[in-house]
Amino acid sequence: MINLRDYQTKIVADCRQAFREGDRKVVVQLATGGGKTVLGSFMVHGAAQQRALTCWWLVHRRELISQASKTFYDMGIPHGIIAGGHASDPLARVQVGSIQTIARRLDKMPPPDMIVFDETHHIGAAQWSEIFARFPQAYVLGLTATPWRLDGRGLGQWYARMVQGPTVAELIERGSLSPYRLFAPSAPDMRAVQTQAGDYKQRALAEIMDKPSITGDAVQHYRQLCPGKRAVAFAVSIEHSRHIAAEFNAAGIRAEHVDGTMDIAARDAAVARFVAGDTLILSNAELFGEGFDVPAIEAAILLRPTKSLSLYLQQVGRALRPAPGKAQAVILDHAGNSLTHGLPDDEREWTLDDREKQRRAAESAAPVRQCAKCFRVYRPAPKCPGCGFAAPVAVREIEKRDGELVEVDASAVKEHRKAEERACKSLADWQRLGAARGYKPGWALKQFQIREQYRSRRKAA
Structure with missing residues (x-):
């Protein structure tokens, strides 16, 4: 049996609470390496063993089938595998399945009570959507590090709620990811x-x-x-x-x-x-x-x-x-x-909403x-963190130096963000900053109001 980390335990609790409140379609956003497979397996194990539910764990790559199956074995979860080249066990309550194989056998299989879509940012693909739509009463858990699609569509078309885990920076700080x-x-x-x-x-x-x-x-x-x-x-x-x-x-x-x-x-x-x-x-x-x-x-x-x-x-x-x-x-x-x-x-701010064209353009801006x-x-900052050189106001374009790698120093990130925010004086300034960072419009208004309240308190004092 594998013990969950504290943040994985919280994610599991939040997902179960969403199911209890009637949201049957829930997506989990957790960084690569944060343990999505383990926490998802934990939920599948509970659903199959404690509630006797039929559960499907669906993936689109052979490597993901092997990864999920190994995790299930480590956790003592009996399961079958439905994919080309594997002997199936139709009596197993838990099935690890290939999206492609499951889509071809939908009419021959008993309906699942719970479906887990691993790497669910691919959910808009035809076979994924077909399986999703076939079982509207099933509990659906989507797992992804990046709930974004290149076409700008949000996952809100499929999922009612998103549960988020710690950020990459938080996972690095706690030792769950490597510096x-x-x-x-x-x-x-x-x-x-x-x-x-x-x-x-x-x-x-x-x-x-x-x-x-x-x-x-x-x-x-x-x-x-x-x-x-x-x-x-x-x-x-x-x-x-x-x-x-x-x-x-x-x-x-x-x-x-x-x-x-x-x-x-x-x-x-x-x-x-x-x-x-x-x-x-x-x-x-x-x-x-x-x-x-x-x-x-x-x-x-x-x-x-x-x-x-x-x-x-x-x-x-x-x-x-x-x-x-x-x-x-x-x-x-x-x-x-x-x-x-x-x-x-x-x-980064993840959302189930569709992204506007201007936000997608902002995501491509060199930061x-x-x-x-x-x-x-x-990161843009008043001075270079390496040598202390202060760039002129009109910063030139990056000079192309073929084949030369230089280190990206993350230590300037927080300093730069604070400097950007200190420079914002009006709501329009905050809105421009929010658009450049790809944030929802509500973020700018909230930050502007917080600063205005702070300034008012200081003036009153």
Whole structure:
């Protein structure tokens, strides 16, 4: 039996309270590495054992099936698996199922009393929505680190309530996630790359990123910043991923490429060699953004630019799980994603509401600067936290320096946010700041009223 952390216990209690109050569709937002699978399994166990409910745990990747099944075994939860290549146990009250397989067998299966959708930010996909709509009376629990869709639709179309766990910063502070150092180059020029389904078109993206002059020398920076550490590299395409692995191998650093088209046994063997430390670099394309939980990963190498905040946070989250002997994670951002989406532990406001176009545009605003003197990358602040250089009021654009990684220092985040807020004098100032941060309009009014009340009290005194 696995004991829950205190915040997991609270999330479980809040979800059960929502169910008791009549909200049958509840989504849990908890950062990658925060333990969504464990707390969800705990709820499934209680529903199946204490209330004799039929429960489905649904996922969209084979790796997620293995992850959920292992957790169930660890917790002593009897279960069947409904997915290609697995022998099913139709009598088990709990079933771990592939979305694709379940969708094909809906007419042949008894209806569930409770459904858990893992990585539920994919809920808008056709098969997901079909399953969701088929059982309106079922209790539904959605699990995700990032309840946002690229098309701007909120999950409120499917869920009545959201229960939130601690932020990434809070999880790092309490030791549930690893501290990190983030290094980033100037962003690659993406102006010529068109978008499709809300993200960059893969072919055009590969043409730009599969070049050392644009991505920087990943091998060099790995040697410089985290030599000997196990790292997962995120590539644009299968060919790009193979090139990354080949470059590391040519430099004498053991590396392998894996992708979803490989033989399952061969892919599992490659992952096993990585876990054992026989392979140091595991390069992949669109495979390990979700459901690859190896706490010993000490570095993430980002070589795939994305407009998706969710994908970015999923990728860096692979390296943030704590492990014995792991003092900190290292993130090597050759794709400029941190310049677009910010730091992994930035304060973010999650909501079930749809996002307006202007808010989605604000999410793409570069939130970091590069010092004109020492080229340190940091949050906008009066002075560079590295060398103390005070930038002029008209801050120049980030100078492009191909292949040079500089560290993103998170220590300036709080200082910058406070400085921004001290500069707000009117409601319009607060509204502009709130829009830039992607907050709901109500945040600006609340902050303005708090400051006005404070000023009134000081004037009266």
